[in-house]
Amino acid sequence: MACFEECGCTCYEWPGDAVFDSAIERETRINITLRGLVxxxxxxxxxxxxxxxxxDVTWIGLRNVPGVYVLWQQADYCSEHNADHLRAFYVGKAGKNIEARLKVHQGKKQINDILSTQVSIWQGPNRLAKYIEQLLLDSFSFPLNGYETGGTLPLCHHILPAAWN
Incomplete structure (x- = not known):
């Protein structure tokens, strides 16, 4: 039985990993897994x-960091597994303007009403970042991405409470 009905996820089980990881292995020589990125x-x-x-955005220290970033919302908590349930809401390509882009997201995307918005980032060259961003968009649903979205799987992550704070 799923821990979270809204997305069908069970804590610490990631069915979407196989889709992403097998495509990366088959199509590229990039040494990355979905869990490594997340x-x-x-x-x-x-x-x-x-x-x-x-x-808040400036102290993260991502100015001029190339790669791909994912923005997360804390969606729920599972008492059975003592896990916070995070849901990915946006994916974007990082680079010299990532700090400015995050500031725009901070004011306009409104991912979380009360809680903080968590950030994951894979650091790497621009050309590879474009591929990884598109693979994520093709595989997963990102509610706040308006263009080039085709994925249907939810991208969720489960962590111990306050592990990222």
Whole structure:
């Protein structure tokens, strides 16, 4: 039985990994797995005016970092597995303007009403980042991505409470 009815996820089981990992292995020589990308967590920011006033995005330290980033919402908690359930809501290509893009997301995307928005990032060259971003969009559903979305699987992550804070 799934821990979370909205997406059908069970804590610490990631059926979407096989789709992503097999495509990466088959199509490229990039040494990355979906879990490796998801678990690389440089920080978080608060939404809206409070986060902007606190300069939350800047302290993450991602200025000029190339790669792919994923924005997460804390969606729920599973008492059976003592796990916070995070849901991916946006994927984007990082680079010299990532800090500016995150500031725009902070003010306009409104991923979380109260909680912080978590950030995962895979660091790598621009050309590979474009491929990885498109593979994620082709495989998974990102509710706040408006273009080039075709994926239907939810991208979820499960962590111990406060593990990323």
């Amino acid at each position: 678990e690389t967590h440089p920080g978080w920011y608060s939404e809206g005016a409070d986060g902007i006033a606190n300069n």
